[in-house]
Amino acid sequence: MTTSQPSLRERHRxxxxxxxxxxxxxxxxxxxxxxxxxxxxxxRAGVSRRTFFNYYASKEDAVLGLTPPHITEAAHARYMDRSTGDEFARTVRLFMDVLRDATGPPEFMAHRQELVEQHPELKRRIGLHVTTAESLVVSTVTEQSALGASPRSEETSHAFVLLAGSVIKFAFRTDSHLAAASQDDAAVQHALDHAIGVFRTAFKEIS
Known part of the structure; x- marks a missing residue:
């Protein structure tokens, strides 16, 4: 699957x-x-107050580098492409794509983490941000499930997506270099594949 290069407007943004x-x-x-x-x-950034709010909803979001979560055409296409993995693997990747597209550059990750540890209100903002991303993924997964032969309930789809989120959290906690390499698609995919494998093994042991 080929991906288009970002436009001049996208690069400027x-x-x-x-x-x-x-x-x-x-x-x-x-x-x-x-x-x-x-x-x-x-x-400091050399923009007007109005321009600031065209890019970030609040001071908290600017500090954290958070923009409204959304599902890009590329992320949706990858989720729909069955050749990229089974449904659970594709759901994990979709969730990861949504989070990555709505978070600031990885080179500022360490600085962001320092501030988050110092200010609990930033942790709460991140939690709300992840919940919004989660809801988007749940809607997509539920919608696609409804088109299948055995559609799941929205409640079950929600649990499915929560599990996908746990895989992502596990991947970042067990790979200390992943945050810095989050724009390296191959590195991200490798880490997610490993985490998915660990979770599959764990579920076999308790099933």
Missing amino acids: ARTLAEIHRAALDLAGESSYSDTTVDAVAE
Whole structure:
């Protein structure tokens, strides 16, 4: 399956998102998170307040590099492509794609983690962000299940997606280098495949 290159507009958006995110991180590190304001971040990034809110919904999101979760055409196409794995493997990958597309550049991961450890409100924001991504994936999985010969209930699909999320969490916790390599598609796929294999083995032992 071939993937199209990002357009000039998409590259500009990605660059501006990263610049605002870095400005927010730098300011939070130089003074304090509580003293960091939207106006100060916008000024540091060289954008207007209005432009700031075109890219991030809040100061918290700018510091964390979070944008509204969505399912891109490429992610959806990969999920629908049965040659990329069975349904569970494709669901894990879809969830991962949604989270990755809505999170800031991996090179800022360590700085983000430091701030998250210091400020519990950022942990809560991440939790809400993951829940929104989860709901999108549940909707997609439920919709596709309804088209099959034995459709699952939305409740069962939700459990299916929660399990996929646990696989992703396991992959990141057991591979300390994965966060930094999260834009390396081959590395991500390898880590997810390994984690899926571990979970399959675990379920065989308890079934």
